[in-house]
Amino acid sequence: MPEPGHETKLLLDDLRKVYPGLPVLDGVTFDVAPGEFVSVIGPSGCGKSTLFNVIAGLERPDSGRVLVDGDDATGHVEPFAYMPQQDLLFPWRTVLDNTTLGLEVAGMSRRAARERARPLFAEFGLDGFESAHPYELSGGMRQRAALLRTVVQDRAVLLLDEPFGALDSLTRTDMQTWLDGVRGRFGWTVLLITHDIREAVFLSDRVVVLGPRPTRVQREVTVDLPRPRDIGLITSAEFAAIEEELLTVLRDRSR
Amino acid sequence: MSVRRTGGLRTVSAVVPSLVLVALGLVAWQWYVTAADVRPQILPSPLRVATQGWAFREQLWANTLPTLQVTAVGFGVSLALGWALAVAVDFSPWLRRALTPLLVASQTLPIIAIAPLLIIWFGFGLLPKVLVIALVTFFPIAVGLIEGFAATDRQATNLLRSMGASRWKQFRYVRLPGAMPSFFTALRIGITYAVTGAIFAEYVGATAGLGIFMSLQKNSFRTDLVLAAVVVTALLSVTLFVLTYLVQRLVIPWHGKERRRA
Structure with missing residues (x-):
């Protein structure tokens, strides 16, 4: 407690x-x-x-x-923003439109949602893949796109x-x-x-x-190790x- | 561009074996009819079917159009009904329980017995034919859609719920697009049944159409013309079948690409 x-x-x-x-x-x-x-x-x-x-x-x-x-x-x-085990990127949406899904569901216009998600693409190593489809991404990129979709909801x-x-x-x-x-x-x-x-x-x-x-x-175990963590x-x-x-x-x- | 060309080549090489088989069958048939001197009323040679079919091309074409029209209207009605029912069932578990047995029951109706009754009740016009086609094609379409919606990943539903999506938004963003591949499979099954259904309905009674044309020619022992009409019917079915692939490529371009990657 x-x-x-x-x-x-x-x-x-x-x-x-x-x-x-x-x-x-x-x-x-x-x-x-x-x-x-x-x-x-x-x-x-x-x-x-x-x-x-x-x-x-x-x-x-x-x-x-x-x-x-x-x-x-x-x-x-x-x-809460929830990221399930599978990346669950939908093949009918581009990578950018997959990352904005949560915002669109919440009622934001597609345009505003895209403007909010796009600046995060560089940080998530997805620069240049905005209009690609999920099947064109590697496993790691798919997970980063799924995480972007999660965090952009700002929960x-x-x-x-x-x-x-x-x-x-x-x-x-x-x-x-x-x-x-x-x-x-x-x-x-x-x-x-x-x-x-x-x-x-x-x-x-x-x-x-x-x-x-x-x-x-x-x-409960506290991990008292310095950050940022190195491999x-x-x-x-x-x-x-x-x-x-x-x-x-x-x-x-x-x- | 090169991708499309290899895709086209692949389609061509895929049908070559069937064409070879058909050619072999035709040659054997021609040879048998000539060698055994079979009367054309019993079995006309493929050459005779072709030449007589060509000679009667205007009649054949005049009867193809009504069949095409009946098929289009009947299949359109079937699509509208199938969609309405599948969406309703997807939103209401009660309806799902109530309608599933009825759907299956509709498939056990012996169309061969029902079709003449429909003619008696509704006459020789469009309505009874549309009903026959709808009765035959509506089931695969409704079931394809219902199962397509229901095949939505549970985790995907949870993801949408966690985003705060209502049932309607879950449907719009995930269940509907996810069901499209399944829908197009159902559409292909349905469209081939639709042509057969139209021919059958016309065979029972019509003022024009390939079905009634076949029936009349059979009664006057023009076996060659019956077979010519059969060929036209087959071409019609294949054309409509191929058309569904073109529509699919337009509506869900992501589907084929995704599968080729995987």
């Missing part, structure tokens, strides 16, 4: 969810500070995706609350659900380094789901470890120690 005076952007307060005959969330509680990058890891099938759907307002919890800036946002989609919290899961390891490392840099410049508040412990440590200020289903928070950091003793700690918690719990 946050201490008094501790700034909180997002607070998950005792979230519980039971599907018929299948308890999934057993009182999940943690918080995220403004501009903080928090990763959620846990054994597969523990309910991470359900937790994300509940936070994103796509599903309602049976009990518990989601608070954003102190206001009840349970079941609300507006405070309070970014929810990233294993955004790099489908990429090869080299592209994945590049994307992680790039994401760390760009996030630092924009100051986004990010909640990331991942299977990849190394990815979680590399990107996060804090890692939340969930237990097996029905899930709750097992451990060489992975081989440092501090990095290895944190990785080891997370691995131990996960292994004990899944036994």
Whole structure:
């Protein structure tokens, strides 16, 4: 729980969810500070995706609350920009028009939406691909376009659900380094789901470890490593120690 | 430009085997009719079908136009109905449950028995023929669309919902464009059924059209002219079929390109 005076952007307060005959969330509680990058890891099938759907307002919890800036946002989609595992770029839209989809859905004119998204293309390494179609992009570019579509909506919290899961390891490392840099410049508040412990440590200020289903928070580990993070950091003793700690918690719990 | 040319070449080389097979069949047929001295009332030679068909070209053409018109109107009605129904079903789970069994039932109707009744009820005009065509083609179109809408990725729906999209906006931005490839497949199935349906409806009773032309020529043992009309019908179907690809390329240019990449 946050201490008094501790700034909180997002607070998950005792979230519980039971599907018929299948308890999934057993009182999940943690918080995220403004501009903080928090990763959620846990054994597969523990309910991470359900937790994300509940936070994103796509599903309602049976009990518990989601608070954003102190206001009840349970079941609300507006405070969150959600990036699913697949890039879900639509082949009938150009790359630029894919990135503006959220703005158009929100009622912005196509022209205004394009003017808002276009300046971000250079930062996202997509310069010159505005009028290309998604099938002309590499895997890494597709993910960056999907992330651009997510952040351009200018929501309070970014929810990233294993955004790099489908990429090869080299592209994945590049994307992680790039994401760390760009996030630092924009100051986004990010909640990331991942299977990849190394990815979680590399990107996060804090890692939340969930237990097996029905899930709750097992451990929160602060990653006190300098930023911007460099790929060489992975081989440092501090990095290895944190990785080891997370691995131990996960292994004990899944036994 | 070069892409288009290789695409055209590929289409040509794709039909070559069929053309060879057809040519071989025609040669065998011609040879058999000549060798066995079959009476043309029973089986005319392909050459005779061609020459007589050419001699009667004006009559054939005069009967092709009404068939084409009936096909167009009937298929148009079918498209309008299919779209309206599919969209309604996509928005209402209740309608989906209510209409799916009826849709399937409409396909079990024996058209061969219903068509003469439609003529009795509605006369020799356009209406009964349009009804026959609609009855035959409406099912593949409605089902193609309904399944196309429903095939929308769950994650895509979630993405749209997270953006705050209403059901209508989910439909407009994702379900509708996503269903277009499936729609064009259904359209191709439907259009071939439509021509056959038109011929059949005319065969039962009409004042003009390829169907009634075949029926009359059969009654006067002009087997060669029946077969000539069959050839015209086949050409008509193939033309309409090819046309759907052209329309598809205009409406969803992204589809073919995407598939070739993948």
